[in-house]
Amino acid sequence: MTVWDRPEPPHRPVPLDRERIVAAAVALADEGGLAAVSVRKVAARLDAGPMRLYGFISTKDELFDLMMDAVYAEILPGEPPGDWREALHGLAHRTRRAALRHPWLADLLGGRPALGPNALAVSEATLAALDGLADIDTAMRAVETVSAYFTGAIRRELADLRAEHATGLSRSEWQRTRGPYLTGMLDTGRFPALAKAVYDGAHVDAEETFATGLDWVLDAVAARLTGIDGRGAPGR
Amino acid sequence: MTVWDRPEPPHRPVPLDRERIVAAAVALADEGGLAAVSVRKVAARLDAGPMRLYGFISTKDELFDLMMDAVYAEILPGEPPGDWREALHGLAHRTRRAALRHPWLADLLGGRPALGPNALAVSEATLAALDGLADIDTAMRAVETVSAYFTGAIRRELADLRAEHATGLSRSEWQRTRGPYLTGMLDTGRFPALAKAVYDGAHVDAEETFATGLDWVLDAVAARLTGIDGRGAPGR
DNA sequence: CTCATGTCGATACACTGTATTGTCGCTCTA
DNA sequence: TAGAGCGACAATACAGTGTATCGACATGAG
Numbered sequence: 001m002t003v004w005d006r007p008e009p010p011h012r013p014v015p016l017d018r019e020r021i022v023a024a025a026v027a028l029a030d031e032g033g034l035a036a037v038s039v040r041k042v043a044a045r046l047d048a049g050p051m052r053l054y055g056f057i058s059t060k061d062e063l064f065d066l067m068m069d070a071v072y073a074e075i076l077p078g079e080p081p082g083d084w085r086e087a088l089h090g091l092a093h094r095t096r097r098a099a100l101r102h103p104w105l106a107d108l109l110g111g112r113p114a115l116g117p118n119a120l121a122v123s124e125a126t127l128a129a130l131d132g133l134a135d136i137d138t139a140m141r142a143v144e145t146v147s148a149y150f151t152g153a154i155r156r157e158l159a160d161l162r163a164e165h166a167t168g169l170s171r172s173e174w175q176r177t178r179g180p181y182l183t184g185m186l187d188t189g190r191f192p193a194l195a196k197a198v199y200d201g202a203h204v205d206a207e208e209t210f211a212t213g214l215d216w217v218l219d220a221v222a223a224r225l226t227g228i229d230g231r232g233a234p235g236r
Numbered sequence: 237m238t239v240w241d242r243p244e245p246p247h248r249p250v251p252l253d254r255e256r257i258v259a260a261a262v263a264l265a266d267e268g269g270l271a272a273v274s275v276r277k278v279a280a281r282l283d284a285g286p287m288r289l290y291g292f293i294s295t296k297d298e299l300f301d302l303m304m305d306a307v308y309a310e311i312l313p314g315e316p317p318g319d320w321r322e323a324l325h326g327l328a329h330r331t332r333r334a335a336l337r338h339p340w341l342a343d344l345l346g347g348r349p350a351l352g353p354n355a356l357a358v359s360e361a362t363l364a365a366l367d368g369l370a371d372i373d374t375a376m377r378a379v380e381t382v383s384a385y386f387t388g389a390i391r392r393e394l395a396d397l398r399a400e401h402a403t404g405l406s407r408s409e410w411q412r413t414r415g416p417y418l419t420g421m422l423d424t425g426r427f428p429a430l431a432k433a434v435y436d437g438a439h440v441d442a443e444e445t446f447a448t449g450l451d452w453v454l455d456a457v458a459a460r461l462t463g464i465d466g467r468g469a470p471g472r
Numbered sequence: 473c474t475c476a477t478g479t480c481g482a483t484a485c486a487c488t489g490t491a492t493t494g495t496c497g498c499t500c501t502a
Numbered sequence: 503t504a505g506a507g508c509g510a511c512a513a514t515a516c517a518g519t520g521t522a523t524c525g526a527c528a529t530g531a532g
Contacts, residue, residue: 039519040518048480049482050481050520051482054522055479059520109391110388110395115417115418120421123430124428124429127430137438141445145453148384150384150388152386155345155346155347160349190357191359191360192364193363193364196363197375201376204373213380213381216460217453220452221452275490285513286489287490288512296488
């Protein structure tokens with residue numbers, strides 16, 4: 001029985017694991033946004049039937065969870081930070097850069113609790129950088145407050161960015177599309193303060209806005225961390 | 237020709253407007269989350285065919301925009317705030333309460349630029365409260381920073397809340413579901429700082445966490461607003 | 473060599489957003 | 503008053519979605 005007689009071995013299914021699945025899903029999302037990630041398309045990229053994936057995940061949301069955690073791997077600090085401020089500063093900026101690389105991250109950020117191993121590692125590294133500087137509750141508040149800030153800021157930045165890009169040519173095209181409505185509204189005179197802000201504002205670039213707001217928040221944290229009794233000035 | 241001879245007039249379509257459409261959509265979302273809002277279901281609530289809605293919106297996303305703006309009406313300050321801090325404080329808390337009434341708001345917050353009339357009115361009222369206290373750019377930064385904070389904080393709070401509720405009975409059931417995995421991970425010893433935080437943390441309630449973080453951020457804003465030269469302490 | 477097992481793919485279902493097309497009542501004109 | 507145009511509405515259609523179910527089949531054990 002020569003090779004010629006023997007039929008080709010039956011098409012063995014491609015071996016699959018979560019890593020390959022997530023990589024395919026992330027690639028799809030990078031190309032076409034979260035909406036482009038469908039169970040069928042991910043499976044197709046892996047030469048598998050759609051139902052195959054349900055051996056590894058039990059719901060599409062879980063696929064999103066895995067994608068999130070894959071990105072948290074990019075957010076992990078490369079080397080131990082010098083101090084707590086550098087740790088939080090770095091965390092915020094790395095998260096932002098990850099979101100710029102993977103715009104769909106903005107849709108997921110803060111959407112569900114991040115409990116994957118990489119997300120936990122990020123939390124660990126961050127909390128560790130605050131160790132000994134304050135009681136645990138203050139440290140957690142610090143992390144949560146800063147995280148809340150950059151989550152919100154990143155979401156807004158990417159929402160704006162997407163709104164611009166959606167119209168086609170960025171900026172000029174956008175001004176022509178959204179402009180008429182907005183200028184129309186502002187010219188009604190019902191929003192004088194807003195109009196002044198829009199017309200007289202400096203329109204600083206996104207990164208600087210992000211960095212500045214972050215510094216404000218970090219200053220607030222510093223005030224509590226370095227306060228004599230750990231409480232700092234009373235709020236309100 | 238009596239009434240009896242005359243046939244019933246043909247079924248006249250229910251008059252429709254955006255307000256009714258949005259009200260129906262909001263009701264559906266309140267009951268079953270954003271996922272429960274489908275063009276068909278909204279239309280069905282109004283005794284209309286699905287395509288009917290496309291005379292008022294051109295895309296489902298636009299329906300979401302309208303829903304958002306409807307909620308912004310609830311966020312508008314009832315009376316003029318006493319000072320800038322009260323304005324921002326009130327804005328944050330009203331937004332949070334709106335999100336607790338309409339949990340789906342968390343999915344939309346910060347997702348797309350809010351340009352509806354009510355959103356603009358909210359921005360106007362907020363910026364107006366800061367008028368004269370600083371240059372325009374500083375005022376905008378203040379609003380954006382605080383907004384970023386409470387957007388992120390609200391999203392996280394509702395994500396956690398949803399994760400708890402999803403398992404069925406809140407808290408105890410949740411501990412039993414997510415608990416095993418989390419404790420398992422923490423007990424590996426790979427996350428000592430995180431483990432300490434989870435086990436020794438005080439687990440303060442959500443509203444206090446929100447309020448405290450907000451006060452921190454407001455303090456940071458205050459430092460810039462009342463600074464002699466409007467810049468306050470240099471960051472980083 | 474046979475049989476049980478468990479993995480994989482096909483099929484199916486209920487549903488989605490939206491384009492297209494047809495219909496029908498109203499209003500304006502001759 | 504008859505007709506014609508028009509605009510709003512509904513029905514149908516299509517391509518795609520997440521996921522449950524089920525049948526087949528290659529692989530391992532006996």
